[in-house]
Amino acid sequence: MRNTCEIATAALEGFIAAARERDLPVLQQTPMAELSDQLDLTRLITKGGLHGDTLRQFLETYLASATRLHHPGNMAHQVAIPAPGTAAAALVDAVTNNVMAIYEMGPSAATVEFAVINWMLAKVGWTPAPLPGASSETACAGGTLTSGGSLANLTALSAARQRAAPDAWQQGNPDNLILVAPAGCHYSIKRAAGILGLGCNAVKDAPTDAEGRIIPDQLKDFILEQRQAGNVIMAVVANACATAAGLYDALRPVATICRELDVWLHIDGAHGASALVSATHRHLLDGVDLADSLIWDAHKMLQTPALCAAVLVRDHRDLDRAFQQDASYLFHDKDQPGFDFIHRTVECTKAGLGLKLFFALATEGEQAIAAFIDRQMALCVQAAGFIGAQPDFEVAAAPQSNILCFRMTGDDALQLTLRKKLTERGNCYISSTEFRGRRWLRISLMNPATAMIDIQTLIAEIRVCAHKNASSLAVA
Ligand SMILES: *Cc1c(COP(=O)(O)O)cnc(C)c1O
Numbered sequence: 355m356r357n358t359c360e361i362a363t364a365a366l367e368g369f370i371a372a373a374r375e376r377d378l379p380v381l382q383q384t385p386m387a388e389l390s391d392q393l394d395l396t397r398l399i400t401k402g403g404l405h406g407d408t409l410r411q412f413l414e415t416y417l418a419s420a421t422r423l424h425h426p427g428n429m430a431h432q433v434a435i436p437a438p439g440t441a442a443a444a445l446v447d448a449v450t451n452n453v454m455a456i457y458e459m460g461p462s463a464a465t466v467e468f469a470v471i472n473w474m475l476a477k478v479g480w481t482p483a484p485l486p487g488a489s490s491e492t493a494c495a496g497g498t499l500t501s502g503g504s505l506a507n508l509t510a511l512s513a514a515r516q517r518a519a520p521d522a523w524q525q526g527n528p529d530n531l532i533l534v535a536p537a538g539c540h541y542s543i544k545r546a547a548g549i550l551g552l553g554c555n556a557v558k559d560a561p562t563d564a565e566g567r568i569i570p571d572q573l574k575d576f577i578l579e580q581r582q583a584g585n586v587i588m589a590v591v592a593n594a595c596a597t598a599a600g601l602y603d604a605l606r607p608v609a610t611i612c613r614e615l616d617v618w619l620h621i622d623g624a625h626g627a628s629a630l631v632s633a634t635h636r637h638l639l640d641g642v643d644l645a646d647s648l649i650w651d652a653h654k655m656l657q658t659p660a661l662c663a664a665v666l667v668r669d670h671r672d673l674d675r676a677f678q679q680d681a682s683y684l685f686h687d688k689d690q691p692g693f694d695f696i697h698r699t700v701e702c703t704k705a706g707l708g709l710k711l712f713f714a715l716a717t718e719g720e721q722a723i724a725a726f727i728d729r730q731m732a733l734c735v736q737a738a739g740f741i742g743a744q745p746d747f748e749v750a751a752a753p754q755s756n757i758l759c760f761r762m763t764g765d766d767a768l769q770l771t772l773r774k775k776l777t778e779r780g781n782c783y784i785s786s787t788e789f790r791g792r793r794w795l796r797i798s799l800m801n802p803a804t805a806m807i808d809i810q811t812l813i814a815e816i817r818v819c820a821h822k823n824a825s826s827l828a829v830a
Contacts, residue, residue: 358409359445365413366441373422374803379780380425389419426804427782427811429797432597432625432757436710437657439717443709444659455704457692463706464692470708471497473715474650474664477630479643483670486693496670498698499652499662499707503624504542505700506649506663511546513647513667513676514589514618523678526551530584533557534577535591538566538598538789540622543591552588564790565751566596570607577615589618589646594639595626598789598796599750600734600757602626606641619645624663626755628655632724635731638754646672652711654800655730655756656723662707665698673698730756730799737799737809744813746820750794759787759794762820766793775819782812 372378384392392415398404404412422428423435452460454467472482480495500506511533515522519531531552535543537559544554558580561572577587590612592603605621612619621627621642627650629635630642642648648666652658667673674697695704715723734753741760742749750759761769773786773795785796797812 355449358405361406361409362413365410365417369417369420369422370424373424374426376426376781378422378425380428380783381421381777382419382780383777384419392419421783424801424803425783426801426808428801429799429804429808429812430783430785431800432651432654432798433660433800434653434655434657435801435803436659437714437717440657440659440710440713443713447706447709450706452706453703454706455696455699455702456694457690460706461692463709464695466712467499467695467706467708468693470652470711470715471499471664471666473720474666477636478627478648478666480666480668486691494670495666495668496673496698497664497666498673498695499664499711500699501661501663501701501705501707502653503540503622503649503651503663504545506624506651506665507540507542507620507622508546508549509665509673509676509698509700510620510647510649510667511543511550511589513665513672514620515550516675517618517646517672518586518588528586530586531556531588532580532585533588533591534560534573534580534617536560536562536566536568536593536596536603538562538596539591539593540597540624543622560590565599565601566593566789567601568592568603568608570604570611573608574611574615577611577617587617589620591620591622592645593626594621594623594642594648595755595757597625598757598787599759599794600626600753600755600798601751602638602754604641605639606644609641609644612646613644618647621645621648623648624651625654625757627651628723628727629731629755631656631720632727632731634728643668652714655727656711656714657726658711658714662711726802727756729802733804733806733809734758734799736806737797740806740809741813746817747813750789756799757796758799759789759796761792761794762816764820768820768823769793769795771823772816772819775822776815779815779819782808782815784812 452463454460454463457464475482475495483494483496519528533547535557544557547557548554561569561576563569592608595602609619629638646668650664652662653660734756738749738753738758741747746763748761776782787794787796
């Protein structure tokens with residue numbers, strides 16, 4: 355094992371260093387058929403031999419066509435550049451393989467998960483769960499880690515359904531069950547509605563302003579109208595922040611209405627809940643503690659390798675009921691030394707996801723993560739100022755997070771062409787999205803190595819692409 359890991363570590367160190375130096379493109383799209391040959395996959399699968407020099411050779415080819423997240427020009431997707439220490443956590447998890455949904459199968463892994471969940475609950479302002487064995491009669495919050503925000507949304511909404519339609523687990527859904535969510539919610543909300551059997555049509559668009567934020571003043575009437583029409587509202591979903599432009603819904607007024615009308619409020623904080631760690635930015639989630647459930651991805655802004663997402667609920671019993679009708683057990687009633695997460699998750703074999711997050715936090719302490727978040731937010735404001743000041747560019751909305759949408763003067767098709775050309779050149783990697791009915795170029799500033807020089811390079815690269823586009827049109 356040591357030999358194999360040493361070969362891999364050496365290769366990865368070279369990979370990171372080259373990316374940081376901007377020596378190689380962020381990405382290159384080698385055709386799969388070619389790559390499959392280069393990697394010699396079929397022969398290796400049948401004959402084996404992935405040791406020593408063969409392993410070195412394989413990793414060299416593999417990493418050459420890997421997308422370089424560590425490259426400062428990588429601004430495309432909401433994926434963490436993992437903190438260096440987390441690689442060791444992934445190794446420990448892979449070797450011990452202590453899948454821990456049942457405590458006895460991985461006491462250390464379960465204890466670490468319990469601790470990081472409690473850390474998150476405290477950041478939300480909810481009551482962390484007492485350690486099993488501690489006698490406590492007070493209500494407490496709860497949570498679990500799961501494999502991604504999409505699964506976390508499904509889990510939280512399954513918990514919401516148990517409250518709105520307690521018979522649904524056995525009998526199936528009543529046909530008047532609906533969700534209320536802003537149209538710009540992540541697609542996993544509609545997907546969850548499909549999986550839960552409500553159907554995507556049961557997701558009703560919440561009233562929103564031009565930038566896609568819920569209008570609290572209109573939400574109340576909307577809910578009352580839906581009830582008047584005979585519908586039962588399973589949950590209101592709010593974004594913190596929305597995926598497209600990274601804008602936050604006003605959680606406190608939305609939550610106040612949900613409390614008043616006794617509706618479950620689910621907050622999708624997959625990307626943006628990490629602002630809770632920052633004293634400077636946690637105000638963006640003001641009122642989050644009034645919600646019933648929240649999801650929070652560590653593999654986005656907490657520098658944790660994929661996948662590590664949290665489902666958190668204000669009352670732990672809601673999550674214990676998420677996948678069954680009767681889960682009246684309380685953890686302190688159980689006669690065992692630890693805690694089982696199995697009731698709270700779709701997964702049966704459940705990886706020890708907490709260790710990677712724990713390493714991300716504990717290597718430098720949570721203050722380092724807070725400083726990272728503050729830095730990325732400040733960079734985004736600076737980038738918006740710079741791009742907005744260019745005569746040939748326009749910014750979609752003042753950023754509230756580390757996500758920014760902008761476009762070059764021209765139509766929607768131009769933005770798609772620019773992104774395509776940019777990706778072919780490979781020096782910068784960005785995404786694109788629809789927002790306010792138009793197509794935008796989009797950056798997520800996830801990389802602690804990205805600086806203003808990279809934003810300037812990006813704009814210069816886009817101009818080169820636009821120029822080429824114009825000259826190719828002229829030739830045509
Ligand atoms: C990324 C994201 C998700 C999905 O999370 P995954 O971990 O990618 O499954 C859900 N909601 C929002 C707002 C997101 O940004």
